[in-house]
Amino acid sequence: MKTDVKICGLKTAEAVERAVALGASHTGFIFFPKSPRNIEPDDAGRLAARIRGRAKIVAVTVDAGNDDLDEIVSALNPDILQLHGSESPERVLTVKAVYGLPVMKALSIREASDLDRIGPYVGIADRFLFDAKPPAGSELPGGNGVSFDWRLLDALDGGVDYMLSGGLNASNIGEALALTGARAIDTSSGVESAPGVKDLELMEAFFDAVRRADDERARAGSKT
Numbered sequence: 001m002k003t004d005v006k007i008c009g010l011k012t013a014e015a016v017e018r019a020v021a022l023g024a025s026h027t028g029f030i031f032f033p034k035s036p037r038n039i040e041p042d043d044a045g046r047l048a049a050r051i052r053g054r055a056k057i058v059a060v061t062v063d064a065g066n067d068d069l070d071e072i073v074s075a076l077n078p079d080i081l082q083l084h085g086s087e088s089p090e091r092v093l094t095v096k097a098v099y100g101l102p103v104m105k106a107l108s109i110r111e112a113s114d115l116d117r118i119g120p121y122v123g124i125a126d127r128f129l130f131d132a133k134p135p136a137g138s139e140l141p142g143g144n145g146v147s148f149d150w151r152l153l154d155a156l157d158g159g160v161d162y163m164l165s166g167g168l169n170a171s172n173i174g175e176a177l178a179l180t181g182a183r184a185i186d187t188s189s190g191v192e193s194a195p196g197v198k199d200l201e202l203m204e205a206f207f208d209a210v211r212r213a214d215d216e217r218a219r220a221g222s223k224t
C-alpha cells in the first residue's frame with residue numbers, strides 16, 4: 001500500500017506541481033497570517049487550479065470564523081478543511097454543516113493523556129492529524145518542525161483514521177512509519193530550505209524515503 005503524503009504550506013506553482021508529480025496525495029495551503037507559509041485565498045485558488053483532481057486540496061485554518069472560511073472556501077474550493085486550532089467538537093460539527101466538506105481535526109500530542117482528547121471528536125471529525133505541541137514561545141500551532149514520541153500512538157484505537165505530522169523529514173520518516181504504521185503523513189518544514197521556502201530536492205528525498213518505507217512494509221507484509 002502506498003502511504004498518502006500531504007505536502008503542506010505550498011506557495012509557488014513550481015512547488016505545487018513538483019509535489020504532485022512526486023506523488024503527493026494531498027496539497028496543503030496555510031491561511032494563518034503569522035505563518036511564513038501564509039497565502040492569500042485567491043493566490044491559493046490559482047495554484048490549486050493547476051493540480052485539481054490530481055491531489056486533494058486542503059485548506060489549513062486556525063480557529064477561523066465563518067467570514068474567513070467563506071472567503072477561503074469560495075476562492076480555493078478545497079476538498080478538505082484542516083482545523084488546526086482549538087476548535088471544539090461543536091465547532092467542527094458547525095463547520096461541516098455550513099460548508100459540506102470533510103474536516104480533518106488537528107490535535108497536538110506530547111504525552112499519553114493527550115490521546116484522551118480524540119474521543120469527543122470521534123464520529124464528528126472525518127480524520128485526525130496528530131502534530132507535536134508547539135515549542136515554548138512559538139506563535140505557530142503547527143509547522144514548527146517538531147516531532148512527538150511516536151510510540152504514544154501504540155495506545156491508539158486501531159479504528160482511528162489519522163495523518164501523522166510534526167517534524168517529519170527524509171531522515172526520520174522511515175522510522176516514523178515503521179513505529180506507527182501510519183497510512184498517511186504530512187510534512188511542511190521538513191521539505192524546506194528556509195521557513196516557507198519549499199526545496200525541491202528535499203521534497204524528492206522525502207518521497208524517496210517514503211517509497212523505500214512502503215517497499216519495506218510490503219516485503220514485511222508478504223512474509224507474514
Ligand SMILES: O=C(O)c1ccccc1N[C@@H]1O[C@H](COP(=O)(O)O)[C@@H](O)[C@H]1O
Pocket residue numbers: 008009028030032035036037060061062084131140141142143144145146165166167168186187188189190
Ligand atoms: O505550517 C504552518 O506554518 C502552519 C501554521 C498554522 C497551522 C498549521 C501549520 N502547519 C501544519 O503543521 C504540520 C506540521 O508541520 P511541520 O512538518 O512540523 O513543519 C504541517 O504539515 C501543517 O499541516
